Amino acid sequence: MLCTNLLTGNYIPNRYLHDRVVNRHCYVIAFVTLRRLLGYEGLEVINPDGGEEDAQEEAKKGRWKQEDRDSYWKMMHKYIGSDVTSMVTLPVIIFEPMTMLQRMAEILEYADLLNKADECNDPYLKMVYATSWAVSIYFAYQRTWKPFNPILGETFEMTNHEGISFISEQVSHHPPMSCGHAENEHFMYDVTSKLRTKYLGNSLDVYPVGRTRVTLKKTGEVLDLVPPPTKVNNLIFGRTWLDSPGEMVMSNLMTGDKAVLYFHPCGWFGSGRYEVDGYVYNKDEEPKLLMTGKWNSSLSYQPCDMEGEPLPGTELKEVWRVADVPENDKFQYTYFAHKLNSFDTAPQKLLSSDSRLRPDRCALEQGNLSKAGVEKTRLEERQRAEKNHREATKQEFTPKWFQLTGEITSTPWGDMEIYEYNGKYAEYRMEVEASPSAADIDDKNLDFNPWQFEESQIRGA
Numbered sequence: 001m002l003c004t005n006l007l008t009g010n011y012i013p014n015r016y017l018h019d020r021v022v023n024r025h026c027y028v029i030a031f032v033t034l035r036r037l038l039g040y041e042g043l044e045v046i047n048p049d050g051g052e053e054d055a056q057e058e059a060k061k062g063r064w065k066q067e068d069r070d071s072y073w074k075m076m077h078k079y080i081g082s083d084v085t086s087m088v089t090l091p092v093i094i095f096e097p098m099t100m101l102q103r104m105a106e107i108l109e110y111a112d113l114l115n116k117a118d119e120c121n122d123p124y125l126k127m128v129y130a131t132s133w134a135v136s137i138y139f140a141y142q143r144t145w146k147p148f149n150p151i152l153g154e155t156f157e158m159t160n161h162e163g164i165s166f167i168s169e170q171v172s173h174h175p176p177m178s179c180g181h182a183e184n185e186h187f188m189y190d191v192t193s194k195l196r197t198k199y200l201g202n203s204l205d206v207y208p209v210g211r212t213r214v215t216l217k218k219t220g221e222v223l224d225l226v227p228p229p230t231k232v233n234n235l236i237f238g239r240t241w242l243d244s245p246g247e248m249v250m251s252n253l254m255t256g257d258k259a260v261l262y263f264h265p266c267g268w269f270g271s272g273r274y275e276v277d278g279y280v281y282n283k284d285e286e287p288k289l290l291m292t293g294k295w296n297s298s299l300s301y302q303p304c305d306m307e308g309e310p311l312p313g314t315e316l317k318e319v320w321r322v323a324d325v326p327e328n329d330k331f332q333y334t335y336f337a338h339k340l341n342s343f344d345t346a347p348q349k350l351l352s353s354d355s356r357l358r359p360d361r362c363a364l365e366q367g368n369l370s371k372a373g374v375e376k377t378r379l380e381e382r383q384r385a386e387k388n389h390r391e392a393t394k395q396e397f398t399p400k401w402f403q404l405t406g407e408i409t410s411t412p413w414g415d416m417e418i419y420e421y422n423g424k425y426a427e428y429r430m431e432v433e434a435s436p437s438a439a440d441i442d443d444k445n446l447d448f449n450p451w452q453f454e455e456s457q458i459r460g461a
């Protein structure tokens with residue numbers, strides 16, 4: 001018997017249904033309200049490795065000194081229920097030295113899985129590779145620091161990895177929207193992202209409003225990815241941790257094949273934590289391959305029958321395993337995250353709007369928090385002055401590397417306007433590479449300049 005998820009219309013094979021119901025239940029009752037403890041309404045503290053009693057101990061832990069914690073809580077509690085994506089001025093202590101534009105490139109760490117998907121002739125195994133690529137980023141994304149919001153017009157370029165040329169750009173400030181485009185000989189990756197959040201006191205729901213598409217070059221197949229939402233737990237009280245309970249759906253828009261993976265919620269004493277399983281279905285919604293693993297370590301697949309049971313005589317094969325990470329890294333960075341912040345992945349003649357050059361990001365990387373805070377405020381003020389000047393002179397902001405299409409896409413968390421890559425970045429890179437002076441420029445000394453206007457034009461605005 002197969003059951004249907006009423007929201008998505010996907011079939012849920014029986015063997016996962018039991019697990020799912022049991023785990024959800026545990027998750028809900030593992031919440032402990034801190035009302036008794038601290039006099040705060042509706043705060044939930046969850047120790048992912050513990051039970052109900054452990055939550056009270058957990059509440060005393062975390063990254064804050066008590067007086068900082070209490071003043072932060074005082075500032076934040078009035079935002080409960082709101083979208084804090086761009087609303088509040090947050091202190092740099094919760095930031096990591098990276099921006100959202102860099103994070104868009106971070107998903108390309110395991111791009112070799114997309115190369116394999118492109119080369120693969122088995123339509124279902126192809127979906128296994130592509131879906132494993134989509135899962136592979138969650139290990140790196142469990143970092144508990146917030147990336148910087150990009151400044152309007154800011155960009156990030158990446159090269160020297162799997163033959164990829166990558167460009168991302170902040171195309172809108174309110175609401176914050178970022179676009180990215182990557183390409184190598186095997187695939188194109190196109191993303192428009194307009195994250196929405198809901199602040200819940202001690203946790204934050206992050207809704208991945210956006211559109212992520214991969215085009216495989218050999219066949220022209222387009223794969224569309226809908227990831228699960230993410231929950232940041234224990235933001236203020238307790239040690240912060242993330243999980244992304246829910247469904248990930250990867251659809252092949254040409255063939256109708258689909259992979260549906262279920263990210264288990266973390267139950268009591270860590271049960272179900274990191275677990276992911278699901279199936280690749282053909283266009284008639286018959287399961288063909290099962291996938292199982294943990295998003296923090298590895299994923300495997302195996303052929304299955306119509307009931308979703310493994311086919312006799314077949315075995316589970318590993319398709320992805322997470323790479324080693326640096327020990328005791330200050331920001332829980334992977335080696336690849338470090339590379340993204342370095343000039344090893346920067347092309348010749350970097351654009352001066354690049355995230356690497358942001359003075360607040362650089363100061364935070366060097367461990368100078370007070371400087372990072374001052375620089376962040378300075379950038380935010382300049383951005384406001386630009387906006388005022390733009391409005392006063394009735395000018396518009398036009399992205400350089402992407403353009404608005406008339407298309408609106410709907411996601412489970414809201415509708416979104418789609419931007420598309422306009423092709424100009426490839427032309428620009430060709431010109432740069434043809435120019436003999438390109439190699440002589442020392443990009444590290446460039447001033448960060450994502451601005452539309454000269455400083456003198458907006459002075460006094």
Ligand SMILES: *[C@@H]1O[C@H](CO)[C@@H](O)[C@H](O)[C@H]1NC(C)=O
Nearest residue numbers: 270273274294295296297322
């Ligand atoms: C993933 O989580 C499990 C606990 O479920 C842990 O034993 C394992 O070491 C983790 N893997 C990595 C690479 O951190």
Ligand SMILES: *[C@@H]1O[C@H](CO)[C@@H](O)[C@H](O)[C@H]1NC(C)=O
Nearest residue numbers: 363366367368369370371372
């Ligand atoms: C941080 O930066 C400021 C301003 O550039 C500088 O005066 C100060 O010495 C720096 N502090 C540290 C610890 O490097």
